[in-house]
Amino acid sequence: MKVFLFEFATCVGCDDDSIAAEGLSMFKSLYDGFSSFSEVLTTLQPEVLFALQDVPATVPSSTSTRSWEENFVELSREADFSLIIAPEDDFLLYTLTKKLKSYNLGSKPAGVAIASDKWLTYQAIKRRANTPKTSLKPLDPPFLIKPRVSCGGTGIALLNDASKIPEGHIAQEYVKGKNLSVSLLVGDEVNVLSVNEQIVENFTYRGAVVPYAGNAGVVAEVIEEAVKAVEAINGLFGYVGVDIVLAEQPYVVDVNPRITTSATLFSRVYSINLAELLVRNYEGKTIPEIKPKRRVRLVKVEAKEANFIKAGSCGLRMEVVGQ
Numbered sequence: 001m002k003v004f005l006f007e008f009a010t011c012v013g014c015d016d017d018s019i020a021a022e023g024l025s026m027f028k029s030l031y032d033g034f035s036s037f038s039e040v041l042t043t044l045q046p047e048v049l050f051a052l053q054d055v056p057a058t059v060p061s062s063t064s065t066r067s068w069e070e071n072f073v074e075l076s077r078e079a080d081f082s083l084i085i086a087p088e089d090d091f092l093l094y095t096l097t098k099k100l101k102s103y104n105l106g107s108k109p110a111g112v113a114i115a116s117d118k119w120l121t122y123q124a125i126k127r128r129a130n131t132p133k134t135s136l137k138p139l140d141p142p143f144l145i146k147p148r149v150s151c152g153g154t155g156i157a158l159l160n161d162a163s164k165i166p167e168g169h170i171a172q173e174y175v176k177g178k179n180l181s182v183s184l185l186v187g188d189e190v191n192v193l194s195v196n197e198q199i200v201e202n203f204t205y206r207g208a209v210v211p212y213a214g215n216a217g218v219v220a221e222v223i224e225e226a227v228k229a230v231e232a233i234n235g236l237f238g239y240v241g242v243d244i245v246l247a248e249q250p251y252v253v254d255v256n257p258r259i260t261t262s263a264t265l266f267s268r269v270y271s272i273n274l275a276e277l278l279v280r281n282y283e284g285k286t287i288p289e290i291k292p293k294r295r296v297r298l299v300k301v302e303a304k305e306a307n308f309i310k311a312g313s314c315g316l317r318m319e320v321v322g323q
Helices: 017-035 046-051 068-078 089-098 109-116 118-125 216-231 261-270 274-282
Strands: 002-007 039-041 081-085 143-147 157-159 169-173 178-186 190-201 204-210 238-246 250-256 296-302 309-311 314-320
Touching: 002 017, 002 068, 017 039, 017 081, 017 261, 017 274, 017 296, 017 309, 017 314, 081 089, 081 274, 089 109, 109 118, 118 169, 118 250, 178 216, 178 261, 178 274, 190 216, 190 261, 190 274, 204 261, 216 238, 216 250, 238 261, 238 274, 261 274, 261 296, 261 314
Parallel strands: 002 039, 002 081
Antiparallel strands: 143 157, 143 169, 178 190, 178 238, 190 204, 204 296, 238 250, 296 314, 309 314
């Protein structure tokens, strides 16, 4: 079996060290997982090769005259399966998904197009899941403004007056609460992998604690809303991350049609191989029930404090909670 694995920041490059560190952590976790049972096809930037114990022979030579786009199409064509991780910004994930030439372990282009656009997401889920009021016009303050197409909390601001909404943005009711996410595996059924606590500062993602240590009743409510949101968007498949704000009740605030950073911790928390589960899901096989062995925190830090991944001036630190 051959699997084409492509994470945009790792395979093309990224000027933001914080984003590069997240991307590299997801790439490395999935590379390790896929390479345990398949041949991994990929293309890497030379500066990130240090993160892999073994450089696969299928990495194109750095002297190749082909562009990364040409390598993308060629390696996708050569593979049996493909998995793409890329930001939703400028509909990049959608564009790359349409170019795949092998079986896609992730969401279909139609699902990616809707989930990449926060306004289209709201329109799709508002009658099915509990979600904050969202508009293309100002709401009663205070309210949030968000770019319609973005990820990682980029461009989010809290407004205390009825200001004009910038072009390409939405207004969303401000719900104050605990930031959570739900990691789902969507196929013939929707399987719950994990409910995670997110570390968010000034609306920007800074890390996660996996799993969330809430009471069973609250966790069940959070899962129910996440599943309803995913079922409302046609074309979602494979790993999907749903962002939740838990106030007096859970509110769905975003749907991510791709691997999220929390998944980096799953092998350590649940002792599972996510890459293997992605293939099992595609093949329609039963997904085993998983239970946490420990709680683990992943947080963005300066590179000198990192113990997991380093990318320029930024890194990721991983530690077991309660030890």
